[in-house]
Amino acid sequence: MTDHVITVRLPDAVFDPIHQIAEARAQPIEQVVLEQLRSVLSIPLPDLPLDEESELIAFKFLSDDVLRNIAREQMPKRDQDRMQVLMGRNNFGTITPEEYEELSQFVERGQRLMLRKAWAAGVLMERGYTITSQDMAADNE
Numbered sequence: 720m721t722d723h724v725i726t727v728r729l730p731d732a733v734f735d736p737i738h739q740i741a742e743a744r745a746q747p748i749e750q751v752v753l754e755q756l757r758s759v760l761s762i763p764l765p766d767l768p769l770d771e772e773s774e775l776i777a778f779k780f781l782s783d784d785v786l787r788n789i790a791r792e793q794m795p796k797r798d799q800d801r802m803q804v805l806m807g808r809n810n811f812g813t814i815t816p817e818e819y820e821e822l823s824q825f826v827e828r829g830q831r832l833m834l835r836k837a838w839a840a841g842v843l844m845e846r847g848y849t850i851t852s853q854d855m856a857a858d859n860e
Contacts, residue, residue, distance in 0.1 A: 736782040740846065743783075755779055758845070771831065775838050783846065789839035790850070793857045794832060798825060 741751040805822040808814040
């Protein structure tokens with residue numbers, strides 16, 4: 720296999736997380752960049768809209784702290800409460816078409832949130848961290 724040398728200017732937002740990973744692993748930055756590129760190119764993603772796919776791919780370049788924050792994200796309490804009300808109405812057959820649409824949007828947001836949390840946890844595990852259910856909970860829980 721032939722190696723090719725390229726020069727790329729990286730903004731701080733890209734370089735800093737790579738530098739942190741390299742320092743944490745005591746590896747050369749070039750090795751981390753190569754590993755990250757290989758990793759991104761081999762990501763088996765489900766069939767997702769382009770914006771969601773791009774967002775998940777970008778997770779590979781985020782710092783550990785940012786990924787931990789994403790893994791702890793929660794739907795706001797007021798949205799959780801409203802979703803519960805709508806689910807109850809749906810179960811009892813008393814939901815209006817407008818409420819059903821609102822419930823569908825909450826479910827879609829919840830699924831996207833869970834995918835983000837799982838993906839962030841997966842990237843952290845690839846970096847050698849152990850992730851527990853407590854790591855996925857909000858700080859105040």
